[in-house]
Amino acid sequence: MGTPVWIGPYRVQRLLGAGSFATVWLGHDPALDARVAIKVLAENWSHDLRVRERFRDEARLLRRLDHPRLVRVHAVGELPDGRPYAVLALADGGSLRDRLAAGTPPVPLALALLDEIAAGVAVLHRERVVHRDLTPGNVLFTSTAAGERVVIADLGLAKALAAASGLTARAGTPGYMAPEQDDPLAVVDTRSDVFGLGRLGLRLLGGPGPRPHLGGVPAPVVAVLRRATAPRPADRYPDADSFRAALRRAAGPSADPAAAQPPPCPRPTDARHPAAGSGEPLRPPATRRPREESPSVEASATGRAGPSAGRRAARRLGLAGAVTVTLVALGATGGDTARSMADDRWGRSGPVSVLLPPGWRAAGTGWAGRYDARGRLEPALVVSPDPARWATDPTVPGAFVGLSATLGRRSTPADFVAQRPHADCVAAPVRRVGRGATVWVVARFTCPAGRPVLVEAAARAGRAGLLYAQVVPPPGSGPDVVDALLAGVRVRPV
CATH class of the missing domain: 1.10.510.10 (Transferase(Phosphotransferase) domain 1)
Structure with missing residues (x-):
């Protein structure tokens, strides 16, 4: 089948993958303002009653069990041609x-x-x-x-x-x-x-x-x-x-x-899982987006970095607790990251540092789900007046800034930004902002719900890889505010 525009009430963004029995699409749920994976029975099996029933059985079983350790089903439906589909929670970390x-x-x-x-x-x-x-x-x-x-x-x-x-x-x-x-x-x-x-x-x-x-x-x-x-x-x-x-x-x-201590592990690929994953950085949530759709840097809710943060750091490459893998060490509200800089005007994660606007703080020391060749989290951080609330409150301005050597080997800044459309948002023409040797490709989106303005930007950081920034500017601000923030991003030679 060709790329559909809609599957039921879900707007289709792109293909995630196809297997023998099903095709999976990345979709947008307008009710929750969230990304979902939509699994559709393959056309060549549409007339096999046994396969159709097996497809429905899977959705019913997952819906009945409804457990955090299993992929969750949000809804089921049927296409006009009679093929069933299931709307699944998106597994953004791949397989x-x-x-x-x-x-x-x-x-x-x-x-x-x-x-x-x-x-x-x-x-x-x-x-x-x-x-x-x-x-x-x-x-x-x-x-x-x-x-x-x-x-x-x-x-x-x-x-x-x-x-x-x-x-x-x-x-x-x-x-x-x-x-x-x-x-x-x-x-x-x-x-x-x-x-x-x-x-x-x-x-x-x-x-x-x-x-x-x-x-x-x-x-x-x-x-x-x-x-x-x-x-x-x-x-x-x-x-x-x-x-x-x-x-x-x-x-x-x-x-x-x-x-478990944090041993080095091999770098995972950014392949998109055909069933329910995409390996992309997560979009910041709009008003009704669930908490698990938060940005890929885990920001401290308390603003403190003590022994518990150290334990979380020690587990970031392993499985933490009975339910989750803790992937990043939590930064203080400007604390640990700022103390490693010359003064508290800067936030830093590894070689990446960001000049903080007045009243803003930094949190986070890694890009969840992305690893370098030595198995370490690639650097990323959130900067905002309130980093912990930025992930869930669309009224809070801020930015996610990350550096990926793996992305730098596979994508150009222009391609990377082009792969980040936002459903139901109006895109302004892409522009380039030069800051010395760093040239940012910048796309600005005006959205009818949630965050009114969202900016996607990427730049080449020499041999260090690809810089990525997702910015929610303060209400009423113009492009100069975003440009100033991007100008304050630095990458120390490694």
Whole structure:
């Protein structure tokens, strides 16, 4: 099908991806003023009643479970041609497949990720549901107010345990599905998902293939994965909770996400997940936008940076707590970042510094979801009179400023800005603002709801990469205010 303008009441912005059974579009929900992923049954399956019912079953199941560890369904509908669609929460951090494309993470981070994946699968098992297709592409990352969360997606093959046997066709992905899933008459239960978790663990730890090499992995962890991937279901752990408990015992302190130190991890790609993710920086919310659509820098709500902030920093590349991954160390309201500068007129994140307008402060020390080649968060910060409120209150002016070496290798400033249209907003002509060696490409949008003016800007920062700024100027201000703010952005040579 061509690119639709609307799917139901949702305005389509662009294609996120296409698979064998479905096409997924990035859409705009006008009621919530939020981005969503719209999953539509593929045209070639529109007349297959079994596939149509499987598609609807997935949406019904996710809606019924409605858990933070699972991709959430906002609504369902049907196109004029009768094909069903589901409106899903957008997983803006992409998939595990995207991140593994750059290489495997270090052992502590891999174990923390596997722990969180198992926790999501355990939600299904407690509800007597078996996923049956656990792969890196079905493990997604979504931003929240506290950082980043792992969520389980694509329950198209999931079945209630009472109906999980006697299937009429093979179900699963080679390399991850259990041996019994190749037998149409075999009983498929939670132990089949345990096999998938074991295979995911091998992939995370760099040991895929028939004879995985797991150098540097603790022997007890290897034993857990060996039992999880046993050919006979009876020899595996009974469910995801049991697997997770065994993994934590085997790994010791490193299995506790709250205790994990921040090891370097490979840079994830910015590939857009075909099911519900896009790897883009998040748009600032308008009046009714949910909190999880906040900017990609996590700003401190309290304005204090104490021991808890240090613990959050120590977990920013691993999984924090039972629910979220804390991706950034929280800046004080001008505190830690300002103290590293010559005076308190500057906010800084890594090599990026911003001259603060009078009365403004800075918060944040990293760009959530973006990593450099050494596995560190790429630098970013929010500057505003109230950084914590800027993410949720459309009346508060401010700016998100980030520097990405990875984006600099793949995109020009003009292309990057062109990829950031805003639904229902009127765009002014793109202009260029030169400040010495830095030339900003600037697009200004006037919007009927939420933030009345929104500015997208990008510039080349030499070998350091691509500078990106999203600015909400003070009410009634002109372009000169934005230009002055951009002129105050500096990048220290690295």
